[in-house]
Amino acid sequence: MKSSLFKISVLIGIFSIVIYACKDKDNNEKLEETVLQGTATIYVDQTLQPIVEDQTAVFESQYNVKLNLVNQSESEVVNALLTDKTQIAVLSRKLTKEEENHFNQKKIIPKITHFASDAIVFITNKASQDTLIDLQEVLNLLQEKESKIKALVFENPNSSIVSYMNNLAGVKNGQKKNIYSLNSHKEVLEYVSNNQGSIGVIGLNLLVQPFEDTKQYTDKIAVMSVRNVKSQPNNVLYYKPNQSNLGEGLYPLKRPIYMLNYQGTAGLGMGFASFVAGDIGQRIILKSGLLPVRIPSRELNIRKEIINNK
Missing domain, CATH: 3.40.190.10 (Periplasmic binding protein-like II)
Known part of the structure; x- marks a missing residue:
């Protein structure tokens, strides 16, 4: 009986040593970083x-x-x-x-x-009657000039989207009248989905590939068509942010x-x-x-x- 217990103890000891040695080998042989x-x-x-x-x-x-x-x-x-x-x-x-x-x-x-x-996208509540937006009116609002747009909601004051739009308008980052920043794109989607007439600004990638916790809001919003500031006075065409319009240079907020x-x-x-x-x-x-x-x-x-x- 004692002999059997001794043999079992020896086997357990050997097995433990082998496992420890393998783990130690794995830790010591970390893959050297290369291209692939x-x-x-x-x-x-x-x-x-x-x-x-x-x-x-x-x-x-x-x-x-x-x-x-x-x-x-x-x-x-x-x-x-x-x-x-x-x-x-x-x-x-x-x-x-x-x-x-x-x-x-x-x-x-x-x-x-x-x-x-990617593209910068304007979104509004699906119940809103107006799904067209003039980029010049957006720039006017950012420049704190008279604008037909009442307010814009961004996802984060440090966002690349805020920087992009401010650069386009030729203004510095910072607090502006009727420009609001929340904490995430999820909050922007939630706010717009619950407030008719509101306009949010997010990235196209977050809209065409929504996360599971934001899909409930994307069904309640509409993507707005944008008029390019470079359009001629008689050109009243508005463009959606899709692959075709991005590829042809028709949508103005491509990045x-x-x-x-x-x-x-x-x-x-x-x-x-x-x-x-x-x-x-x-x-x-x-x-x-x-x-x-x-x-x-x-x-x-x-x-x-x-x-x-x-």
């Missing part, structure tokens, strides 16, 4: 979260990689780059010359990849999506950028409702003869 291997952290403009998550899921399924996404406002993402919290980011703009100086001093040459285009890579080496940033700009990545964008940089090719098989089995 390893782990990396990417900071993402939260208005572009859905499309980046789609790309990440497919990329991770095909390669031995792990991408940790941190979704924040534009100003927070830029700050993360400038404080070296991350070396890879997805934004709707490039860094300014002043922001680039941080990397110039380190002699890091960025690799910037434009892989898709690029960039991957900014400041690793300075051949790491995962380069591999992921090549993926999203490649055939598979561009197909994911096309399917999402956004505009890819290039339309993926389609191969047609032409048969010389048609076989009739009847």
Whole structure:
């Protein structure tokens, strides 16, 4: 009996040593980061979260990689780059010359990849009779001039959407009359869905790929058609923010999506950028409702003869 117990104890001990050795080996043999291997952290403009998550899921399924996404406002993402919290980011703009100086001093040459285009979208309550909006009236409101628009609701004062619209209007970021900022795009959708006549401003990506907790609101809103400020006086055409109008340059609030890579080496940033700009990545964008940089090719098989089995 004692002999049997001794043998069992020895076996348990050996088994424990083997497990510990394997775990220790796994910890010591962490994958070295290369273009298609390893782990990396990417900071993402939260208005572009859905499309980046789609790309990440497919990329991770095909390669031995792990991408940790941190979704924040534009100003927070830029700050993360400038404080070296991350070396890879997805934004709707490039860094300014002043922001680039941080990397110039380190002699890091960025690799910037434009892989898709998003749009700024105006939404209103579905019960509202007017679903047309003149961009010039929006700019007038932002410039604190007389405007036919009573108010606009944005998702976040630090959002890339706020910066985009203020740049377009030629005004600085900051509090303005009849311009309101909530805490998230979910709150904007909820507010507009419950208030007839209100106008919200969000990114197209968050509308065409809504999260589960926002779908209840998207059914109660309408996307507004926008008149371009460059239109001729007699041109009263309004355009929806769809792939066709974005591709033809008819919708006026189109914005690029960039991957900014400041690793300075051949790491995962380069591999992921090549993926999203490649055939598979561009197909994911096309399917999402956004505009890819290039339309993926389609191969047609032409048969010389048609076989009739009847």
